[in-house]
Ligand code: FES
């Protein structure tokens with residue numbers, strides 16, 4: 001059963017008349033208000049986080065029937081689960097009685113959820129199971145309105161679970177479009193084309209969520225913002241070629257590139273900087289305490305084949321950004337979560353490989369090494385980025401200084417290529433990805449999404 005969210009919500013979040021959107025978002029610049037205005041943030045919770053397919057979690061986090069994790073869709077608390085029949089659902093984590101958060105755990109396994117407030121209990125399909133002392137009620141609890149609300153559309157792409165409230169959103173595969181190609185390549189380098197999500201580095205910053213998405217494809221800042229990381233990675237190296245040192249010198253003359261694939265998605269492909277040979281990726285991995293022993297052990301056991309195994313522990317040099325909240329970078333799954341107009345959570349989930357028989361028993365060593373390499377960026381690089389985001393938010397408090405520029409590459413002859421499908425390719429330090437995704441953001445902010453929730457009949 002579908003029920004239309006009341007038009008009053010649309011009225012609250014309809015800000016089409018509030019601004020001249022073409023004034024706020026121009027070809028070369030955006031207005032500070034898109035990062036600072038609480039009214040725009042509230043509208044984003046329906047026009048973006050709700051209207052498009054938003055990443056919710058990974059199938060490996062709920063591998064068995066009855067498994068659940070608690071996540072968010074914008075500010076909406078969500079229980080993402082596999083019900084007792086194996087169907088993946090995203091329930092609003094909200095009791096239908098008086099609205100209490102139903103499930104207060106981060107993860108677990110449950111055939112039903114009992115509300116801590118007055119004890120109403122629900123099956124993991126969302127259906128109301130029982131209420132205490134029902135003789136105090138005259139209503140029919142079989143009515144669908146008493147079942148927990150849930151997202152009408154939940155779908156997965158190769159393990160990545162997305163959900164939307166928008167009845168008119170395109171199918172997930174159409175929404176992802178061309179970004180599936182780098183996602184496929186990111187997965188297919190792993191045995192069986194799969195990864196399992198591990199625990200996470202959890203960070204937060206006092207800034208708008210779009211500052212993180214603006215940066216997710218930014219190749220311009222690397223050598224300046226991450227100078228100490230680059231120096232640390234290369235301090236013990238014979239040749240200063242570790243980590244992201246390919247950004248030094250003249251990065252735009254290198255074969256790496258950025259590509260905008262549509263619907264706000266883009267990726268930066270740094271793989272052309274890496275030697276195409278077994279061991280080529282591991283060769284640029286910086287030092288990580290505790291990793292030498294595992295690497296030596298793999299070389300002792302596997303000889304020449306160790307190079308391929310070590311590459312599985314090396315950070316894949318791509319940034320694959322799926323609008324609005326998912327980024328695959330290195331071997332991480334990074335998730336952006338808006339908290340308020342000037343507060344955002346960023347979570348870096350590590351991933352591990354599964355031995356499909358091709359690893360000869362080396363999965364534990366590979367995964368131990370992956371953990372070391374995955375500790376590095378969130379600890380040494382992300383802090384640089386978060387500091388930038390907070391300093392931008394601070395700078396945007398200068399009310400009279402209105403504009404943020406993103407015109408690097410614009411109108412430079414021959415620099416930015418657009419093909420017949422609208423796919424944009426540019427050198428690695430270009431801001432074309434930002435110009436393109438923010439156009440899509442502007443389009444979405446002016447649209448009238450058809451948001452609905454569903455309840456079991
Ligand atoms: S609010 Fe959940 S049972 Fe009352």
Ligand SMILES: [Fe+2]
Pocket residue numbers: 215221222225226381385
């Ligand atoms: Fe960065």
